[in-house]
Amino acid sequence: MWPQGARRNADGSLVIGGVDVRDAVAEYQSPVFLIDETDVRTRAREFRGAYTAAGASRVYYAAKAFLATTIARWVHDEGLGIDVASGGELAVVQRAGIPGEAIVMHGNNKSMEEIEQAIRYGVGRIVVDSFEEIARIADAAARANIVQPVLVRVTVGVEAHTHEYIATAHEDQKFGLSATHDVDEAVRRISALPSLTLVGLHSHIGSQIFDASGFEVAAARIVAVAQRLWDQQGIEIEELNLGGGMGIAYLDEDDPLDVADMAREIGAIVEAQCQQAGIPRPALAFEPGRAIIGPAGVTVYEVGTVKPVRLEGDETRWYVSVDGGMSDNIRTALYDAEYTVTLASRISEAPDIPCRVVGKHCESGDIVVRDAMLPADLAPGDLLAVAATGAYCRAMASNYNYLPRPAVVAVSDGRMQVVLRRETLDDLMRLDPGA
Numbered sequence: 001m002w003p004q005g006a007r008r009n010a011d012g013s014l015v016i017g018g019v020d021v022r023d024a025v026a027e028y029q030s031p032v033f034l035i036d037e038t039d040v041r042t043r044a045r046e047f048r049g050a051y052t053a054a055g056a057s058r059v060y061y062a063a064k065a066f067l068a069t070t071i072a073r074w075v076h077d078e079g080l081g082i083d084v085a086s087g088g089e090l091a092v093v094q095r096a097g098i099p100g101e102a103i104v105m106h107g108n109n110k111s112m113e114e115i116e117q118a119i120r121y122g123v124g125r126i127v128v129d130s131f132e133e134i135a136r137i138a139d140a141a142a143r144a145n146i147v148q149p150v151l152v153r154v155t156v157g158v159e160a161h162t163h164e165y166i167a168t169a170h171e172d173q174k175f176g177l178s179a180t181h182d183v184d185e186a187v188r189r190i191s192a193l194p195s196l197t198l199v200g201l202h203s204h205i206g207s208q209i210f211d212a213s214g215f216e217v218a219a220a221r222i223v224a225v226a227q228r229l230w231d232q233q234g235i236e237i238e239e240l241n242l243g244g245g246m247g248i249a250y251l252d253e254d255d256p257l258d259v260a261d262m263a264r265e266i267g268a269i270v271e272a273q274c275q276q277a278g279i280p281r282p283a284l285a286f287e288p289g290r291a292i293i294g295p296a297g298v299t300v301y302e303v304g305t306v307k308p309v310r311l312e313g314d315e316t317r318w319y320v321s322v323d324g325g326m327s328d329n330i331r332t333a334l335y336d337a338e339y340t341v342t343l344a345s346r347i348s349e350a351p352d353i354p355c356r357v358v359g360k361h362c363e364s365g366d367i368v369v370r371d372a373m374l375p376a377d378l379a380p381g382d383l384l385a386v387a388a389t390g391a392y393c394r395a396m397a398s399n400y401n402y403l404p405r406p407a408v409v410a411v412s413d414g415r416m417q418v419v420l421r422r423e424t425l426d427d428l429m430r431l432d433p434g435a
């Protein structure tokens, strides 16, 4: 759950990547996100190795989980491509100097400008998400005088979260083209357009998945599509991108399948299904986001107030207010996400008491950790660390209540490097023409 380099130093303070969290706060204020560089690089390498061994020609890092030029360079150094979902994400990746062929572009409503940006930069794969888009991409590619490789995103009617998945005949959501109703026609149209070349199919079934069962059902449906395209249109699917969604531990009891086991299982499933269908196995591709960056990140907050609140019966819950909240971690409010928190600036011998770690926003749903056990002597000025906040926290941060978004600092071998600096009030004022 904690980054691999996490430990306590002699006086009990939490150390991440060789950096005492107290030093990070002294330098960059709190809250602050710390990202353990070694942890990110190790995970990226591990995913690349395991999924390549299982038949992947490319593993992309899903940049939506968290993106900055430094992160793009780390994961690309470790052999990953990058999945972008907007022109903004693409701009950051361009700025990082990542070559176009290593990029896959997503989005269910890419603007013409975003499509043109992708084509100008030579993005290796654009994932088609609608009929309208086929014409738009074809048009932009024709004007640029290139042939753009595309995948078709297929809705396979499988939704997976953690260890559960639901398979329904019709998936009622906005992404992709239906495996049963629309994909064949989309492929026909793409094949007829000289500025497009179809390289494969794409499916993403959800997030925070702990085992391969959802992938198994999704792969079966998508292999059936590939077989049909071969039989009826003579089209061979060269690449099958099964998306991301590999889960991580947020709590002690979370137990996602090991990276190598998950990769091996998915690889074997697709192999068996293709054999059964009598089609050559396509090269695979994957797009993990959370599993690369999530566990490498920690948020450090300072405690401002500790308020005992009497509950029904004889119980008390201590409301521990920190100096951030739903503006730097919306996941608890939005998804009922659960997190692990620890007293980070010291060790305490005091008994644990039931606490709720809350933010400083004007909203009672502004909760960071709903149920936590923290030492009874917790006091203003103490630092708390929340584990596994590397993914979808800073990436989904807001300026609610005009709070500046925290810095993201890479830590490694005792050194700190700013990945994103902390916002200032001036940054926010700059948007207000009357300021």
Ligand code: LLP
Pocket: 062, 064, 065, 083, 106, 204, 206, 207, 208, 243, 244, 245, 246, 287, 288, 289, 290, 291, 331, 335, 391, 392
């Ligand atoms: N590929 C596609 C096409 C996706 O839509 C996503 C995530 C990924 C890859 C990466 O999924 P990951 O490996 O990170 O689970 N904000 C939510 C997660 C939304 C994910 C959206 N798409 C959260 O905080 O849990």
